[in-house]
Amino acid sequence: MFATNRRGSFLVDLGIALVLAIRRVPRIDYIHTVGFERLAGSSRLLRLAVAKFLSSAAITVTLADELRWDVEPWVARKSVRIIANFVPDATPGNATIEERYAARRVLFMSNLLPEKGVSDFVELAAKFTQNGDPAKFTVVGGDAGSVEFGRLRDSVEAADLTDRIELRGALHGALKEEALSQATLLVFPSSYEFEAQPLSVIEAMAHGVPAVAYNVGALPSITGDHEAGICVPTGNLGALEDAVSFVLGSFEVWSRLSFGALARHEAQFSQSAYAGRWEEAIREVTMRDRRRARGSR
Template identity: 35%
Template sequence: MITKILLEVLAELGEAPVLIDRRFSREIGEVGALSARKIAAAPALAVRLILVLLKRPRFCVFFCTNRSFSFLVDVVLGELLRFFRIPTVNYIHTRGYSELAERGRIWRFLVSRLLRGAIANVCLGETLKADLLPFVAEGTISVVKNTVEVPPPEAGMRQRGHILFLSNLLEEKGADVFVEMAIEMCGISPDRRFSLVGAPVDDGLLAELRERVRKSGLSGRIVFLGPLFGAEKWNALASAEVLVFPTRYRFEAQPLTIIEAFSVGVPVVATNIGSIGDLVEDGVNGWLVAEANVNSVKEAVLKATSEPATSDRLAVGARRTFEQMYSREVFRAEWSRVIAGMRK
């Protein structure tokens, strides 16, 4: 999604972007996993990049990764960009470069080489700068916050007591915490219902969570809707009183699902990791929890939903946050500033 929006925004800014996609992972379960197909695809990616570089583009926006194999491919691609002397912006949608560098001197050298090879490094939030500062000067780091597609005008209305989980059904994303929290809250809040929207990555986990709900006798109030797309996804999201995102994903940066929730005026309860603390502000557009555990998430959800006036205030704050910080207009202005800086 961000790639599509970036290409559109660059075109709006008078550029003529050409996309060189990786073609590595076809589904979420393949991300970060080494395979023969990925190894075979790497040389073809380098060739496609060289063919474009021979046309002497004015600059390159380079989506950097830090998973071991993909990172090593990035290092090679970075050297090609350096060889052809193409001004480069590293566009970083993850965190963990400092952790990667801790593997040893060679890894630290490669991280520094990749990040310093660009004239600018773009990350998603102020908090994420700390991951890059051991390797590059602060003046070379810019923050461009994520944005999302505009939701359809016919998206559903918020419903009191509807608590939503929207992400891939992974323990790392907190699906297990959400289910356990939902079971406990059903015991104390008879007017609340809970929905999980997302693709099951681990069939064993999905079966375990379904069985846990079945045994609790709450299958009518805790429902698994599976992956939803387009209008169906937006309707499910817009109908929530609050989105719960109890992630413990080690590379979490700035989840689009939170920004999507804000765009339709839905406040968020989320773990304070990555750049999530740059998005969610306690009592303004949701609540942060220090750890993704059942008790802390339950308490935050109760604070966000127990009083209608509080719920409504958080909903207004969520929409205001989107308009002021994460709209497409803000995204375009921030990229315009980055490009202007490259021309100096």
């Protein structure tokens, strides 16, 4: 079951879970975000409902070890399985690795909610411009006709950065793949409190694009310990700037992280890794249910 924690949809999930329990059908909960702690804290009745729901699953799947905390008050640690998001393998672009590094294209790829950090990205571009760095900055995300996009465009113009920051709006399909294949580095400065395991970072890794990100959600387990990128304290723009400068300042550093991103994607965030972990989880629950059924005869 794809479990949700918005109040209305959670109550629907709870009803389905109760029906499955009555019919003695084992259930795997698949949790893609955090927020059960907050939901449970909103009332005594909802706390009881969250406890009933989460504790009744045979297995609870979270995206990363960092996200266990949100369910562990009600789920035994031994019942939690980690199955990360996946994105398909990317088609290599035409540029050589040397050309991609030399291009110094820094990419932001997310929606334009304030907590996703696009304002920090603009400020980062301003700092690099002031320092005479030739890096180019691109924002991918947001509907060109939206209020958020208009505000972003105004802020870029006010900072006199229209020649340094390209605003491409939301991209899909081949255009999105092209932007990723041409990027040197992804910057993900999100401070979103419900951040989990953002696909944009994993998509970048599939293209060999390392990431510099704020330390939120499951970002540390995506990038590893300087394996596919660098995480810095959330909201620390100075640390973000230093990390970006460090990666862009050395071909040796950047290429190590680039190859690390490809290897980490293949090992942990590829379709084959995802499918294999789900097969293990389903097999475990199925075998457990068969043993229960034999024992009740």
